[in-house]
Amino acid sequence: MASSETMEVQTGKKCVPSLPDEMIELILARLPVSTLLRCRGVCKQWRLIIRDPRFITAHQLMKPTQCCPLLFSHRELASKKLYPSEAILFDEAWSPSRWNVPVIEPDDFLSACCNGLACLSSDRSTIKIANLSTGECLHLAKPDNRVTGDHYSFYNFGFHPVTKEYKVIRFLGQRELFSVDTVIVIQVYTLGDDKWRDVRAPKAQSLNCIDYLGVVNVDGAMYWLTEDVGKSWRRAIVCFDLSEELFECIRLPIVDVTDRYSHSSLMYWITEIDGKVCVATVQNSMYSARGNLQIWTLENKANQSWRLNYTIQFPSVDICIPRPHFIHGDKIIMYDDDWNICYQKLMGQNIRIEPRKMVRLLNYSPRWFGNMQSFKYVKSLIQLDVYSRGGAFQRPKRREGWKxxxxxxxxxxxxxxxxxxxxxxxxxxxxxxxxxxxxxxxxxxxxxxxxxxxxxxxxxxxxxxxxxxxxxxxxxxxxxxxxxxxxxxxxxxxxxxxxxxxxxxxxxxxxxx
Structure with a gap:
């Protein structure tokens, strides 16, 4: 026969006291984002804790999530078939999964990723800021002064760690007769605001470099490669501070061209490795790499000093490098001539890329490597409804039957x-x-x-x-x-x-x- 103490517990007369909220927060803060998204449906108390902005900030500080490679291919026509935009996310074990999330439309273009938020744009009149983990989406109206040939890749997105502000950047170009497109104005939109602001560029800059070579966001500033129109198209790095909204020009490292492909033009790619601005130099075409690829790290922005971080020797076959982020931890991600997405570990500072050492992840035939981008993505719980002023907030779509x-x-x-x-x-x-x-x-x-x-x-x-x-x-x-x-x-x-x-x-x- 059961004891009276057990009967009291079964009949609800005496219950085990619940854990304090502070202890529950400490336990939940140690869980990954995917688990926390499921825990929101346990009870109202847990849901309120997980949606609390203070908890979201504490979760990011206590358990920094490892950045995972995110490959994105926008809509294209390949082998007489139209393929929609598609995202592929690799987990910590580098296991790929095609990420079909409702916020990605078939004709979207991924402009940037920052703290788990993605900036998606298309030829429609709005751009989207989306949390790919939670499915929340914020639609923002594009600037009124759109020019002919408005292109989605001229938008970018960044975050400043001191002001805690997210800003959308649009590069407004001007086309001149017998000349290339140049940047004359940068338009800035702060999430939570309701208008775009114009920040005039100090001097004309090539818009083609921004379009093809990309933009990186590091420590509250955006960096991109450009060609100085006033100095016979000499290349440099432009830094745009997201807090002060001021420009700064940084000279590129001096590269000694000594390999057998020195007859080719020297290409510069901008990227980010371990939270630092890096520049890759290689003698070859816009997308592929042959010979030696040197990766330089900006050690001191004030002194504009650079340090050679890696020297990677590529084989004679065509190896394509997705941009802007192609170094993920201790691995370099590549695209070989058989349509395979591969990676190889970086052992030391002098690395030789060998086909037998390349680990093949998946085959991406027949899509073109030039349409593929590589980003660093980290899952987050950031809510977008707090920035709904000036934009249209959209809650997560139902996944049942969405595809x-x-x-x-x-x-x-x-x-x-x-x-x-x-x-x-x-x-x-x-x-x-x-x-x-x-x-x-x-x-x-x-x-x-x-x-x-x-x-x-x-x-x-x-x-x-x-x-x-x-x-x-x-x-x-x-x-x-x-x-x-x-x-x-x-x-x-x-x-x-x-x-x-x-x-x-x-x-x-x-x-x-």
């Missing part, structure tokens, strides 16, 4: 659109060929004055009616496609696919075709 509703519908919509355009193209070709044949038959008759026994006016009338009918059919098809072209030609739209509207369009096109 079916968005990605598969997007591909199906593109396939239907391709079939419609293919039928229209075939119809235009047949009409054009028929018009040519009729023209060849009519032209000899029009060289001479019309005679009753040589020219059939009834046949001419039939030809005119056939041409008019064909033109009317093309006009009706164009009238049907014009209202929906802006919605369908983009591929993935922000709204759900309207199957009834699509079915009506197909019926109208079939009737006219």
């Amino acid at each position: 079916l509703k968005k990605w598969e519908n997007w591909m199906l919509e593109l396939c239907v659109l391709e079939k419609l355009w293919r039928r229209i193209y075939e119809l235009e070709r047949s009409i054009s060929a028929g018009a040519c044949r009729m023209g060849m038959n009519i032209n000899p008759l029009l060289k001479h004055p019309p005679e009753k026994n040589r020219f059939n006016w009834v046949e001419q009338k039939l030809v005119r009616e056939m041409l008019n009918t064909s033109l009317k059919r093309l006009e009706s098809i164009q009238k049907i496609l014009d209202p929906i072209q802006s919605k369908m030609i983009r591929g993935a739209d922000q709204h759900r696919l309207n199957w009834l509207e699509l079915k009506q369009v197909q019926e109208m096109l079939n009737a006219n075709i």
Whole structure:
């Protein structure tokens, strides 16, 4: 028979006292982000603790999460197939997983990652700041003074550790006749604010370097490579402080070119290793590397002193380097000529890249390596609703059926659109060929004055009616496609696919075709 003490516990008369909130916070602060996201559903008390900004800050300080490589490929056409934007995240054991998160749209472009927040942009009128771990998203309106050729990669995103402010940066370029694009103004948007501010650049800078070579955020400042227009296109590093919003120019290290590829032009890549600004130099093309790749670390920004950190010798085969972050811990991530994503450990300061030592992670065929970017990503609990002023905050989407509703519908919509355009193209070709044949038959008759026994006016009338009918059919098809072209030609739209509207369009096109 159970004791009275046990009965009291079972009947709820006497309960075990709960742990103090301070002890619960200390226990939860030692858990990883993925576990904490599941713990939010345990009880209201745990949810309030995990969502507390003080706890989020303490969690980042007590358990700094290891940065994981995040590879991102934006939308592209490969092997006659359109591939959507895709993110691949590697865990601490370098095990890859394709990261299908609802905040990444099929036509998004990843501009930057900072403290677990991603800056996503596209050709739409807004840019997104998203927490890829929690699924929260903040939509921000783009600046009003958009120029022709506005490109998503001209946006960037950073954080200042002293002011605790997140800022979105937009490089506003100006195109001149017989010249390259140059940066004249940098537009700044502080999360939690409601407007963009213009910060004029001290002098014209090449916009192509920013577009192709990327931007890194280190210790509250943004760094990028540029070509000084006023000094015969001499390259340098520009530093933009996110707190004071001031510019500073840093000279590049002096490189001794002594390898066998010295006849090639010297390329500079900017990156970040262990929280420090680094510059990689190599003699080769924009993406691939051959010969010796030297990685220099900026030791002292005030004195502009550099230290040679690594000398990496690449084989004669093409090895491509994703940017801007290609060094992750003690490994360098690469892309070989067989479409394999690989890495090799960096043992010492002088390293030789050998195919037999390269660890293959996955095959990424047939996508092009030039569309791939590499970032350092750390999972975080940062909430975006506190920055909702001036932006549209969006809570996490439901994952059930999300992939079916968005990605598969997007591909199906593109396939239907391709079939419609293919039928229209075939119809235009047949009409054009028929018009040519009729023209060849009519032209000899029009060289001479019309005679009753040589020219059939009834046949001419039939030809005119056939041409008019064909033109009317093309006009009706164009009238049907014009209202929906802006919605369908983009591929993935922000709204759900309207199957009834699509079915009506197909019926109208079939009737006219």
